[in-house]
Amino acid sequence: MQIPGLIDPVPVARDITPREDGRVDLIGLPRQRIAELFETAGLDAKAAKLRAKQVFHWLYHRGMTDIAKTMRPWLAERFVIGRPEIVLSQHSSDGTRKWLLKTADDHEYEMVFIPDADRGTLCVSSQVGCTLNCRFCHTGTMRLVRNLTPGEIVGQVMLARDALGEWPKAGQADLSALGDDLVDDDGGYSSDGRLLTNIVMMGMGEPLYNFDNVRDALKLVMDGDGLALSKRRITLSTSGVVPMMAKCGEEIGVNLAVSLHAVTKDIRDEIVPINRKYGLEELLQACADYPGASNARRITFEYVMLKDKNDSDEHARELVRLIKQYKLPAKVNLIPFNPWPGAIYECSSQERIRRFSEIVFEGGISAPVRTPRGRDIDAACGQLKTAAQKMSRAELDRLAEEKQAALG
Ligand code: SF4
Numbered sequence: 116m117q118i119p120g121l122i123d124p125v126p127v128a129r130d131i132t133p134r135e136d137g138r139v140d141l142i143g144l145p146r147q148r149i150a151e152l153f154e155t156a157g158l159d160a161k162a163a164k165l166r167a168k169q170v171f172h173w174l175y176h177r178g179m180t181d182i183a184k185t186m187r188p189w190l191a192e193r194f195v196i197g198r199p200e201i202v203l204s205q206h207s208s209d210g211t212r213k214w215l216l217k218t219a220d221d222h223e224y225e226m227v228f229i230p231d232a233d234r235g236t237l238c239v240s241s242q243v244g245c246t247l248n249c250r251f252c253h254t255g256t257m258r259l260v261r262n263l264t265p266g267e268i269v270g271q272v273m274l275a276r277d278a279l280g281e282w283p284k285a286g287q288a289d290l291s292a293l294g295d296d297l298v299d300d301d302g303g304y305s306s307d308g309r310l311l312t313n314i315v316m317m318g319m320g321e322p323l324y325n326f327d328n329v330r331d332a333l334k335l336v337m338d339g340d341g342l343a344l345s346k347r348r349i350t351l352s353t354s355g356v357v358p359m360m361a362k363c364g365e366e367i368g369v370n371l372a373v374s375l376h377a378v379t380k381d382i383r384d385e386i387v388p389i390n391r392k393y394g395l396e397e398l399l400q401a402c403a404d405y406p407g408a409s410n411a412r413r414i415t416f417e418y419v420m421l422k423d424k425n426d427s428d429e430h431a432r433e434l435v436r437l438i439k440q441y442k443l444p445a446k447v448n449l450i451p452f453n454p455w456p457g458a459i460y461e462c463s464s465q466e467r468i469r470r471f472s473e474i475v476f477e478g479g480i481s482a483p484v485r486t487p488r489g490r491d492i493d494a495a496c497g498q499l500k501t502a503a504q505k506m507s508r509a510e511l512d513r514l515a516e517e518k519q520a521a522l523g
Pocket of ligand 1: 245256319
């Protein structure tokens with residue numbers, strides 16, 4: 116959806132992406148669309164619907180990647196099951212994993228997996244580059260290339276599950292209804308102990324500037340017959356695209372996070388320039404109106420700590436005042452700034468961050484300080500892409516070979 120105005124994106128909408136050989140990637144398509152394609156390919160309507168249901172289950176529940184192995188040849192001639200190409204993958208000493216991915220038309224974007232004691236969070240990108248130029252954000256220095264398709268968005272989740280090795284193997288109970296040509300049962304179903312438990316739409320791009328594709332991808336992630344991740348475990352982070360926020364709550368229903376980062380007009384205008392279009396009052400009112408927000412499902416305000424910019428005691432008190440004025444069920448995440456080459460800001464001191472956090476806590480609002488993760492692997496969003504651009508083709512090829520060997 117295009118939103119008029121000076122700092123709007125130039126979305127490139129794409130539904131399905133035929134490959135060079137003409138085959139269509141099934142990942143990212145809803146069941147109904149798969150059924151239509153099967154019908155066009157020659158199945159009668161009833162068979163197409165049944166087969167689409169079966170294939171959908173195999174794609175998203177089993178993580179099937181090889182269509183030729185399990186389907187009639189005529190389907191394998193027409194369709195593929197895609198995954199984003201991995202250009203580079205990195206492992207931090209703290210367990211954080213980061214991947215630089217590439218679309219079929221050669222555009223690079225990133226995803227990050229952050230393991231914790233009680234959860235594993237995948238940070239997913241929605242666009243290649245970004246238009247919004249948030250001044251603390253490395254991705255914001257890159258031009259927007261295009262929106263990611265639903266397949267490229269849900270493909271990140273599929274790829275992460277591949278890499279974490281957590282697809283269940285075929286079970287006995289749920290395969291009886293599948294056709295002989297679909298059954299590839301090697302037994303031993305186990306879906307316990309998921310590693311990937313949470314998703315945050317917080318990678319490259321502004322998800323509400325690619326609303327339709329993000330919604331369609333997240334519906335596949337939430338589908339009970341598919342990846343089956345609860346909406347309560349998915350958070351969409353926006354820099355403040357006010358006109359789309361209610362729609363997000365109504366049509367997707369996931370948790371909301373807002374890149375707030377400042378509590379005065381002047382400072383937010385500088386740090387998060389979309390503030391010049393949708394000001395603080397409008398943004399906070401949209402938060403107050405967000406469908407489904409409650410004390411059990413609080414809105415998260417992201418607040419990056421920038422030395423001598425947004426980190427004073429007065430800023431902390433103003434943050435509390437604003438949250439109370441708008442009666443927001445909110446928590447605040449304080450994020451120590453992770454500098455990148457060319458950044459114009461520095462991170463606030465530990466003592467300053469601690470004091471800021473105390474003031475917000477004293478105001479009755481949770482404000483934990485986030486532990487920086489993956490600093491040894493350029494974990495600031497957008498950094499991996501820059502690092503890869505500095506590498507020679509030979510280095511990248513070698514890393515890709517190592518990665519393939521590691522994946523077996
Ligand atoms: S913080 Fe998000 S919206 Fe802002 S420039 Fe970075 S990727 Fe874009």
